[in-house]
Amino acid sequence: MLNTLIVGATGYAGAELAAYLNRHPHMNITGLTVSAQSADAGKLLSDLHPQLKGIVDLPVLPLKDVAEAAKGVDVVFLATAHEVSHDLAPQFLAAGCVVFDLSGAFRVSKPEFYTEFYGFEHQHLDLLDKAVYGLAEWQADKLKDAQLIAVPGCYPTASQLALKPLIENGLLNDSQWPVINATSGVSGAGRKATLGNSFCEVSLQPYKLFSHRHQPEIAEHLGVPVIFTPHLGNFPRGILATITCRLNAGVTEEDVAEAFHNAYHDKPLVRLYTRGVPALKDVVGLPFCDIGFAVKGEHLIVVATEDNVLKGASAQAVQCMNIRFGFPETQSLL
Amino acid sequence: MLNTLIVGATGYAGAELAAYLNRHPHMNITGLTVSAQSADAGKLLSDLHPQLKGIVDLPVLPLKDVAEAAKGVDVVFLATAHEVSHDLAPQFLAAGCVVFDLSGAFRVSKPEFYTEFYGFEHQHLDLLDKAVYGLAEWQADKLKDAQLIAVPGCYPTASQLALKPLIENGLLNDSQWPVINATSGVSGAGRKATLGNSFCEVSLQPYKLFSHRHQPEIAEHLGVPVIFTPHLGNFPRGILATITCRLNAGVTEEDVAEAFHNAYHDKPLVRLYTRGVPALKDVVGLPFCDIGFAVKGEHLIVVATEDNVLKGASAQAVQCMNIRFGFPETQSLL
Amino acid sequence: MLNTLIVGATGYAGAELAAYLNRHPHMNITGLTVSAQSADAGKLLSDLHPQLKGIVDLPVLPLKDVAEAAKGVDVVFLATAHEVSHDLAPQFLAAGCVVFDLSGAFRVSKPEFYTEFYGFEHQHLDLLDKAVYGLAEWQADKLKDAQLIAVPGCYPTASQLALKPLIENGLLNDSQWPVINATSGVSGAGRKATLGNSFCEVSLQPYKLFSHRHQPEIAEHLGVPVIFTPHLGNFPRGILATITCRLNAGVTEEDVAEAFHNAYHDKPLVRLYTRGVPALKDVVGLPFCDIGFAVKGEHLIVVATEDNVLKGASAQAVQCMNIRFGFPETQSLL
Amino acid sequence: MLNTLIVGATGYAGAELAAYLNRHPHMNITGLTVSAQSADAGKLLSDLHPQLKGIVDLPVLPLKDVAEAAKGVDVVFLATAHEVSHDLAPQFLAAGCVVFDLSGAFRVSKPEFYTEFYGFEHQHLDLLDKAVYGLAEWQADKLKDAQLIAVPGCYPTASQLALKPLIENGLLNDSQWPVINATSGVSGAGRKATLGNSFCEVSLQPYKLFSHRHQPEIAEHLGVPVIFTPHLGNFPRGILATITCRLNAGVTEEDVAEAFHNAYHDKPLVRLYTRGVPALKDVVGLPFCDIGFAVKGEHLIVVATEDNVLKGASAQAVQCMNIRFGFPETQSLL
Known part of the structure; x- marks a missing residue:
């Protein structure tokens, strides 16, 4: 004990x-x-x-x-x-x-x-x-x-869990920075009284464009530059990150799937979607990070969700x- | 001008x-x-x-x-x-x-x-x-x-518009106080930073039971005692009041309808429902007070809605x- | 097993x-x-x-x-x-x-x-x-x-847990029917596609005034008539019931507190509030029914909350x- | 007439x-x-x-x-x-x-x-x-x-109003496709009963990755390929589009501002933000498209909002x- x-x-x-x-x-x-x-x-x-x-x-x-x-x-x-x-x-x-x-x-x-x-x-x-x-x-x-x-914290966890298997496996084309668009519930701002967090003032909005402190944190730990655009969402809990990347020539959907599988098949708190992408509600109140993706040509979109206060x-x-x-x-x- | x-x-x-x-x-x-x-x-x-x-x-x-x-x-x-x-x-x-x-x-x-x-x-x-x-x-x-x-203000307007025609016409049984249950959007608390108004803390909840200052205001202007129970609702704008009353013996649904009709048929900012009762969303952003009601036996329920910041x-x-x-x-x- | x-x-x-x-x-x-x-x-x-x-x-x-x-x-x-x-x-x-x-x-x-x-x-x-x-x-x-x-089900559980201790102890004045105003999350209507449940159509609104099937169910099991007015709320989960009653002459706040204490002090899934009344958010996702109340003169308001899908x-x-x-x-x- | x-x-x-x-x-x-x-x-x-x-x-x-x-x-x-x-x-x-x-x-x-x-x-x-x-x-x-x-319709209007001044002025680097991340209120799916639109099922989620029909419409009218990722948001009305682009070498923040100014300074239904970016709530119920942006190095983020049912x-x-x-x-x- x-x-x-x-x-x-x-x-x-x-x-x-x-x-x-x-x-x-x-x-x-x-x-x-x-x-x-x-x-x-x-x-x-x-x-x-x-x-x-x-x-x-x-x-x-x-x-x-x-x-x-x-x-x-x-x-x-x-x-x-x-x-x-x-x-x-x-x-x-x-x-x-x-x-x-x-x-x-x-x-x-x-x-x-x-x-x-x-x-x-x-x-x-x-x-x-x-x-x-x-x-x-x-x-x-x-x-x-x-x-x-x-x-x-919240944004870096979702962002890195989504990107790290791709980077570790050399799948991303470094001519183009990954674009991380993430939306967080209001609890991310903490339990305190501010006008910006007051019920009537909250609505979907990006903030701190190009200047959020999580951008350099993510970049340092991933080892690549990223564009990170956080948004405030009109919900109390959860984060959804939609990440758009360019793949190296010849990288296939199967390569991406394999990278995720190898990274997380034995990790109990990452749930991989083999079809479709996760929705925010399915992870709120739970300790998981859910990850899904889609590939078309040289482009890849990864979607990662988590409860910002939990995972x-x-x-x-x-x-x-x-x-x-x-x-x-x-x-x-x- | x-x-x-x-x-x-x-x-x-x-x-x-x-x-x-x-x-x-x-x-x-x-x-x-x-x-x-x-x-x-x-x-x-x-x-x-x-x-x-x-x-x-x-x-x-x-x-x-x-x-x-x-x-x-x-x-x-x-x-x-x-x-x-x-x-x-x-x-x-x-x-x-x-x-x-x-x-x-x-x-x-x-x-x-x-x-x-x-x-x-x-x-x-x-x-x-x-x-x-x-x-x-x-x-x-x-x-x-x-x-x-x-x-x-918001609660007294909805409450009085709903009750005044009944009282003026002597339809209510004074052995029983009208029970006003009203739910207001968060804007009712004003544009300011408080923990109670912060997005993650707001949820449906009654407050100031038996002690809200609008209770004596409503009572004075109506000339009858009332039980007024305000609730905070998880929406920015609007009030819905559900008011339960006892009718005098012999008072019919038609009597109630007539009282409302006489009071408001020529008032452009009160919309009477002749079937059903109003929903909150239909009055948000508009200057109306919407009123509907139902009668069963000696009991009457009146529902009044308005945008708290407008009407x-x-x-x-x-x-x-x-x-x-x-x-x-x-x-x-x- | x-x-x-x-x-x-x-x-x-x-x-x-x-x-x-x-x-x-x-x-x-x-x-x-x-x-x-x-x-x-x-x-x-x-x-x-x-x-x-x-x-x-x-x-x-x-x-x-x-x-x-x-x-x-x-x-x-x-x-x-x-x-x-x-x-x-x-x-x-x-x-x-x-x-x-x-x-x-x-x-x-x-x-x-x-x-x-x-x-x-x-x-x-x-x-x-x-x-x-x-x-x-x-x-x-x-x-x-x-x-x-x-x-x-949802409404009867909250309503009866709130009223039964009062009725069993003979605290309520039977000249006046308890007025149960309850608001339920949309999940109460089940997992199905209807226009009424569609996201843009949902807003706070009473429904089935004097005619909901839970009214006679509650009345039969409590043994007293009640006025039950259900409302649809703009949230997925939870019920909040605000119940207004008249007490018998001489019944005090302490009598009410004692009735609740005796009924539930050893019941793990009923949480009694000794100060204030419960808010909806505090019970969503949890198996409890939360109960609080206030007394003024001959009037009593009991507030009960629960997750409609759980308790x-x-x-x-x-x-x-x-x-x-x-x-x-x-x-x-x- | x-x-x-x-x-x-x-x-x-x-x-x-x-x-x-x-x-x-x-x-x-x-x-x-x-x-x-x-x-x-x-x-x-x-x-x-x-x-x-x-x-x-x-x-x-x-x-x-x-x-x-x-x-x-x-x-x-x-x-x-x-x-x-x-x-x-x-x-x-x-x-x-x-x-x-x-x-x-x-x-x-x-x-x-x-x-x-x-x-x-x-x-x-x-x-x-x-x-x-x-x-x-x-x-x-x-x-x-x-x-x-x-x-x-909704997505193409916001996306094109945001991108067209940049493209017409040759500011964007065509080695990289603009990444349009847009979130729409549920009204975008129309007034009808579906399980996906039902209140309890709606939550923030991307859909139709790489396959939404608005992607080729936007691309045809802009004359450039784009990556368009629509999301369903948990609100009835409005669209917010966050668009990430790469600028041609030497293009400055002032160039971007000038392009927007020239395009819209005499257009009454486009509101340009000279500081900050728009929030969704400020355009809901109004006929405007609001546009703001930020530049850092070679990257540009444009944010456009509108009421999807109005503008x-x-x-x-x-x-x-x-x-x-x-x-x-x-x-x-x-």
Whole structure:
């Protein structure tokens, strides 16, 4: 039985993490915390997320002293803002915890990336080297020894799971950048009050054209440039990415199918469509990434869907943890 | 040509008002204003409400000096918070303007009502007496001379239009209070950032049971007690009220139909259903209140729908103004 | 290990049943069937409901010969149309199966009810007597010996769970009928193509005023008349019922709270709100019925929510089965 | 005053057409018709589309004899299925009517296109030559003499308005096909009952990858190949197209802005964004196509939005008619 602490438990990913870990046979939730300044400190998680009433009725306590909070804790999940994770991760590592960070603080190895895209100067370059990028299907080996796991977020998970088998197999024509059009549910923006997230203001719209911080993250981990255009969708949960690529001459539909099959036939949380492409609704509330594709001539369209809060955050964090500690990969996720 | 000023033009009702008045052949918009503290001051209305781009591209200016702002203005619309309207209305009246107030500041004649339900002590008791309650279908005569019109809001408009013909004709059994269950779109809460209005938090839910301020307003103007239960609905616009009443012994379906017919057959913004009941979608974006009903034995159910921002706010304000100045009642509304 | 057959597995309730039973440690799904005429016959359940891909990939076979289909089967779930259940239930009972019927075919004891509200003449009056009404929280004793369980549907479950404690404790004033206003997601109308269910036609609207077949069902089982007004809501799943009642003189808020507490404090699938009332979103996807209430003077409003396809259909069927066979009541539901 | 007939008035585009023409000062609706087989024949348009109650209460009559129906009619709108338009257009033309066809029957000049993409053999090759493609902003001259106008539909209108200024000005690098990702509201599929359009089945999903009939239509009229990927969105109305292109070396953001400005600065129904890109909600219910863009290096993203039933169908048909007969271009549209 591993003792676990969820830091930043009040957001959408934090609440789902709590639900997963609460039913995990090898995990014992020893604490849920939130920033000491938060008005939510002291409330029950199920008061903030009433769907958890009767399921996870634990209090969310203010995080004051990290050393104190880390006592007896084996595993920490950081569902916190980037800067907060950046500061907390080293402290929990120093206390001997294995840290799963759901923020962007350790996802990219280059320190200048944080200055440019996150607006802070990274102070822990050693950890940038040591952190394992938790794209679970592709990092199983590295995860087994990892102390700090940087769990990728929603857009990068769908985008990379869709593109990586193609790139690894050399199927894409590099004269043309893959065009990733992705639409995310509003939960992607977090549990907070902004005019842009208010019900009457939300509608389908692209945002941050050519300038979203996930573009360089995707590009670094794939090793190729991409055009990434995120959209806000008028739904609470889920991501659908439609990715248009050019194939190398002679690459066939069968080659593409084989690349996906080889990559994922034994991966329980990727569901490959052999006919048609996935629809968003079929993955909402589930821990999968669903992938389908179509080929015509030199062009390929890959469609990937996932629940942004699950495979795009909390479920993938638990999946990484299951791999890290040798539990069944889908334990408590299905 | 009347010169008109819209105070509080940046909200949902303000924007619709601007669109109606902009196309009104007898009105000239001389200014749109917002609180001097607002971050929106100085922007174009069409930057805040891009649907108005190319239609109403006027700037929204900070309201600093009321006397200055009122110069040359014939008609003022206050689409402002209750306390703000309470303070501004006397000033614009003193400047000789006819004032249409879309807030709750002058809707009920009893001063204690404001202390209890709005949290401020009313300072203008004389205006409470003089203000005409702008339930347009029932106040045409009084509106013609009014200087201050308190335009009723969304729930009270639908509820009263549905119940008033029954009460005026003595059809309801007073042993039992009418039960008003009403569901409103999120725009009813205004254009602002709150966690409760954020996209992922909105879902069908009753609120303020037995304690919403519209309950005493409806009761005062109808002259009977009511049970009013508002609900938040997962849609941006519209109100549907389902009202269950007990009829006096002997009252028939025909009596009910006749009461509605007599009240509204010559009212262009009330659409009576002679078969079935209205659905919400059919009135969204339109200035009507739609009403249908069913009778069984001693029980009556009346269903009333409207667009909360239109007949429940801006369209009714324009309707009142059309009546006040002798323009066709539906001018610029249809 | 009990062998189970789901008849009518292709609908929304059937698919959820399959998911619950698939993960039930004591159940073995031996077959999923659909009408032999259905175009869905022969497909995988996960082709019709892709969310089940990788979870329940069983084929849905045409039901041809009941005796054949019943061989070796211990438990049958009928997620079929009322007339179909009416015909099939006796045959499966004759074959020795325990039958859980999710249709309306055996929910009311009076045969004339079927003629009037379902349009067919009931042929199995003996079964009407023997059938146990599966409102699980109130029928645990009877369920333990039942062979035919008539699982109540969505509106009656929410309405009765909300009202029964009040009626059993004599708290309601019978001079006034409880007013049940309930709004259901579109899934309540089943998985089928109709213009009324098409995306652009759905909007909040009451229907079947004073004439819905659930009104007499609720009234019979509660033993009091009610006014029941169903509404279609613009969401796929869930029911919210707002119920307005008159209390007997002297009944207090504490009396109401106590009645609910006594009825449900040990019932795992009813969640009582001691503060506030439930919102729809917090129960969607979960097997609970959530209940909250408010009292003012002689009036009481009770709010009950549930997922219409779960506690209002499939989850309650599994809950009844768990009780019937002595499994933990929430086995595989949470 | 021109007499006009709407054939196929019961669909979403037909109803909007009726509303526009009903308020047009130079048009007189002499008839609304529907297929003689339709169950809607004989009903009021406002019974089928209750939002038109009190606005357009005309009956929809079965179309039996075209010659009879065409008597005294100057202008015919065909809001009918492709095959129906194909058969009716020549008959109404022979009767001397000017015909605005909202179907796909005359949009592309090559007869083999109909065999391949519409499944019928075109019989009126002379009309394919004579028909004017009603992309209003680009065809004003030709429209002035046209007898048969093939009004383009939703996807092609948004896509072409976005791309045509770039192509006409030679800004795009033809080594790479423009990637059009477009999401349409469910009304795009018409007013009919299908499982795919039913409320619970709709969710964001691409469809007809590489095989939608609008792909060759767009390509023919633009004169360049394109990759067109349509998506179904979970909303009733509107289209958002995100189009990714490669610019020729040296083309700047200013060049792009200038091309759009030159093309549309005097076109009242195209709204150019000089900052940011449009959101879907801001154009729903309005007759505009909104266009914005962003450039980075050699890549360009153009975003175009419109109401698929308005600028993508009925409003554009009325716009074409206004141009054809010399009325103000936006008459009755704003």
